[in-house]
Amino acid sequence: MGTQYFKGTKTLTRFIFRQQRFKILVWLISLTVITLSVAAAYPSIYKDEQSRQAASFTMDNPAMIAMLGPGYEIDEYVNSVGAMFANEMLLFTAIAVGIMSILLVGRTTRADEEDGRIEMIRALSVGRLSYASAAMIVIVSTNILLAVLIGVGLASLGIEGIGVEGSFLYGAILGATGLVFAALTAIFAQASETSRGTTMFSFMALIIAYLIRAIGDVSSEALSWLSPLGWTVRTGVFAGNDWWPVIVSFVFALVVGFVAFYLQSIRDLGSGFIAARKGRKNASAFLQTSLGLTFRLQRTNIIAWAIGLFLLSSSFGAILGDLEAYFADIEFMEAFIEAESDYSLTEQFLTLLMAIMSLISLIPAVMVILKLKGEETKNLTENFYSRAVSRTRVLGSHFFLAVVVSFIMQSLVALGLWSVSGSVMDEPLSFVTTFSSAYVYLPAIWVVVALTILLVGAVPKLTGVVWLYVVYCFVVVYLGDLLDFPVWMNNLSVFSYIPQIPIDDMNVMTMGVLTLIAIGLSVIGFTGYNKRDIAG
Amino acid sequence: MTILKATHLTKKFGKFTALDGVNMEVNEGEVYGFIGPNGAGKSTTIRILLGMLKATQGEAKIFGKDVWSDAVDIHKRIAYVPGDVNLWPTLSGGEVIDLFMKMNGSTNYRKREELIERFNFDPTKKSRTYSKGNRQKVALIAAFASDADLFILDEPTSGLDPLMEHIFQECVLEAKRAGKSVLLSSHILSEVEKLCDRVGIIRQGKMIETGTLDELRHLTRTNLTIETKEPIPSLKERKGIHNIEKNDSALTFQVDTEEMDAVIRYISEFGILKLESAPPKLEDLFMRHYQGAEHSKSRVEGSL
Numbered sequence: 001m002g003t004q005y006f007k008g009t010k011t012l013t014r015f016i017f018r019q020q021r022f023k024i025l026v027w028l029i030s031l032t033v034i035t036l037s038v039a040a041a042y043p044s045i046y047k048d049e050q051s052r053q054a055a056s057f058t059m060d061n062p063a064m065i066a067m068l069g070p071g072y073e074i075d076e077y078v079n080s081v082g083a084m085f086a087n088e089m090l091l092f093t094a095i096a097v098g099i100m101s102i103l104l105v106g107r108t109t110r111a112d113e114e115d116g117r118i119e120m121i122r123a124l125s126v127g128r129l130s131y132a133s134a135a136m137i138v139i140v141s142t143n144i145l146l147a148v149l150i151g152v153g154l155a156s157l158g159i160e161g162i163g164v165e166g167s168f169l170y171g172a173i174l175g176a177t178g179l180v181f182a183a184l185t186a187i188f189a190q191a192s193e194t195s196r197g198t199t200m201f202s203f204m205a206l207i208i209a210y211l212i213r214a215i216g217d218v219s220s221e222a223l224s225w226l227s228p229l230g231w232t233v234r235t236g237v238f239a240g241n242d243w244w245p246v247i248v249s250f251v252f253a254l255v256v257g258f259v260a261f262y263l264q265s266i267r268d269l270g271s272g273f274i275a276a277r278k279g280r281k282n283a284s285a286f287l288q289t290s291l292g293l294t295f296r297l298q299r300t301n302i303i304a305w306a307i308g309l310f311l312l313s314s315s316f317g318a319i320l321g322d323l324e325a326y327f328a329d330i331e332f333m334e335a336f337i338e339a340e341s342d343y344s345l346t347e348q349f350l351t352l353l354m355a356i357m358s359l360i361s362l363i364p365a366v367m368v369i370l371k372l373k374g375e376e377t378k379n380l381t382e383n384f385y386s387r388a389v390s391r392t393r394v395l396g397s398h399f400f401l402a403v404v405v406s407f408i409m410q411s412l413v414a415l416g417l418w419s420v421s422g423s424v425m426d427e428p429l430s431f432v433t434t435f436s437s438a439y440v441y442l443p444a445i446w447v448v449v450a451l452t453i454l455l456v457g458a459v460p461k462l463t464g465v466v467w468l469y470v471v472y473c474f475v476v477v478y479l480g481d482l483l484d485f486p487v488w489m490n491n492l493s494v495f496s497y498i499p500q501i502p503i504d505d506m507n508v509m510t511m512g513v514l515t516l517i518a519i520g521l522s523v524i525g526f527t528g529y530n531k532r533d534i535a536g
Numbered sequence: 537m538t539i540l541k542a543t544h545l546t547k548k549f550g551k552f553t554a555l556d557g558v559n560m561e562v563n564e565g566e567v568y569g570f571i572g573p574n575g576a577g578k579s580t581t582i583r584i585l586l587g588m589l590k591a592t593q594g595e596a597k598i599f600g601k602d603v604w605s606d607a608v609d610i611h612k613r614i615a616y617v618p619g620d621v622n623l624w625p626t627l628s629g630g631e632v633i634d635l636f637m638k639m640n641g642s643t644n645y646r647k648r649e650e651l652i653e654r655f656n657f658d659p660t661k662k663s664r665t666y667s668k669g670n671r672q673k674v675a676l677i678a679a680f681a682s683d684a685d686l687f688i689l690d691e692p693t694s695g696l697d698p699l700m701e702h703i704f705q706e707c708v709l710e711a712k713r714a715g716k717s718v719l720l721s722s723h724i725l726s727e728v729e730k731l732c733d734r735v736g737i738i739r740q741g742k743m744i745e746t747g748t749l750d751e752l753r754h755l756t757r758t759n760l761t762i763e764t765k766e767p768i769p770s771l772k773e774r775k776g777i778h779n780i781e782k783n784d785s786a787l788t789f790q791v792d793t794e795e796m797d798a799v800i801r802y803i804s805e806f807g808i809l810k811l812e813s814a815p816p817k818l819e820d821l822f823m824r825h826y827q828g829a830e831h832s833k834s835r836v837e838g839s840l
Contacts, residue, residue: 388609
């Protein structure tokens, strides 16, 4: 039986590792470097008890709890810079580890199967579960390696308040969370027939886990227990150091992974447990247009992002009421936050929220453009270009769709926040404020979209660079103030130029200049795209 | 009338020269066979003709228009079938056919239905589930349902079963009868022999032979099998005779076409009992050109 199922696993493990080693390396290095550099910066940010005390007040409110997980006791913050660090960094790092696991598992299971690579392997003298086992060995090793790297790294920084046990717990819970999402992705790889479906279901699971935890952490502890991310933030790293969430996550991953293996062993190669639907006999009139096709191919993706963003912004809307009540309770809080009397603290919080949400809505817009490059790689663009369709029209359709998508996403962000917060707040956010604070980010989104056009059009080999830029913008928004970046580093992010409505005034000039830059970059992209060779 | 004319097409990818001065001419109502080994530059040539790659040097015109700058205009009258049809996995075959036809500007639904019937194709399945042959059918149906004047077919029958291959050949001949032109790149030599009026052979980025099949046959050898009353002495020494094999009383050998007359006169002196002659197959020609560079070079020069 062992031979039938697992023969050749060792060779395949090496084979998969070889294929994925670059991705694994980049993930491990970036996660470790970001974690360690942020941790190293903390002692200088919170030098004394007083500053820690001040910061702990800003942590202990519903908005922060919903975003980052339940806080620690105030004296734990005051005693340990580690608690502060863990509260701010743990959940988002865990989500990043989850994303890593989803992408790696999705690629090495369903994507390899869909592209017919597993068929070739299975035709060799290897066991039925060997490829899946090898993929799992690689992902488990990656997560363990990550846990060890971060554990050892944090411990060796020797920061007061970041102890050895806490450091290893921090690493371990990250690895365990990664394994949970790896196992879930493995299940979805059995259920869905496509790699797209697999990653989509997995990301949906990640978002739902985050939302359940957010609502649970604010209102009901029991609800949070249903979410794997709820376990992650209940470790009390650097304070109580609870190891049980690591164990729960690990056991959960083991059970789910085992089920995935069982499902894999009983299904046919290439099939999924959710069957593919039948298609139409004829194309609708809309599908027959260039824009229609572009939309149709990305429809599911766009709708998924729209729902995700709306849910995310609605859940932030839901906690704004709690936030307002909280701010009202503790008036002396205002001593610690910039006291700009003209604007409520909720409105100040809104600006940060909008910056982050806009960066998230940027992702689907960029993906719309990158799809064209993906189509070229898969030799699908020859289907247009061997027919009477111009390059400008195809790229133009993608550009137009990206602009529409950015507008829809920002509208949904504003709508979610405005509608839900309106029902829970005493002084609701005004419709105009909410929507203008969202739309003001559109020019920045367009600049990045145009940058993507430029890359796809003129330097197709470097299209991946746009994600580096998006991540950079995230880092600037999320950590720029915290790590005290020099001005020029903040200025490299186009999002830094956007006025933070309602605190800043609308700046038509900046908006105009950014739009012009977007147009300029697009023109270069379109020109390049019309001049270059199309690979397929 | 010349439909397609390529002059001195050269394409370099970095240092690698994929095409080196390729000339090609396809006339109206003609089926042109484009043959050559893998990696010889067939698909590169076709991609240049489709305006997807830009030639480093030389120019190509279809319907008298430049293939790069007037691509969109030209494509309204072109139908293309690649050898490896890639489809969007989430669209059904029927949707893709409609899409392709619409992108060419033609909407002949009657022809579409007729072809779906002839190729025995189920258009309601998602493209993901189609086998290679069925994906090929999608492109073929869309191509032959269109009102194109030039068909560019790049190994279009790979993956088709023999029955479907036969239907494909019918479609090509119908197109030809309707006065359309076809550029057919293929590895199936029997297919090329059956369908093509003229043939071009490409090797290592260079066109090494062009002409009608008859012209090309002229350059090659005829297979003869003979039996004579008396043994033929010194046949080996005669000019233009190759690969002599002896089976019992019969002799099998190849004769250079230009030496045929002299050879027949010579052997008839020995009392012919049996004479079988097989015309040269395209395959022989093909093999000559495909085999090692040096080998074939000397022979080509020899026969020209």
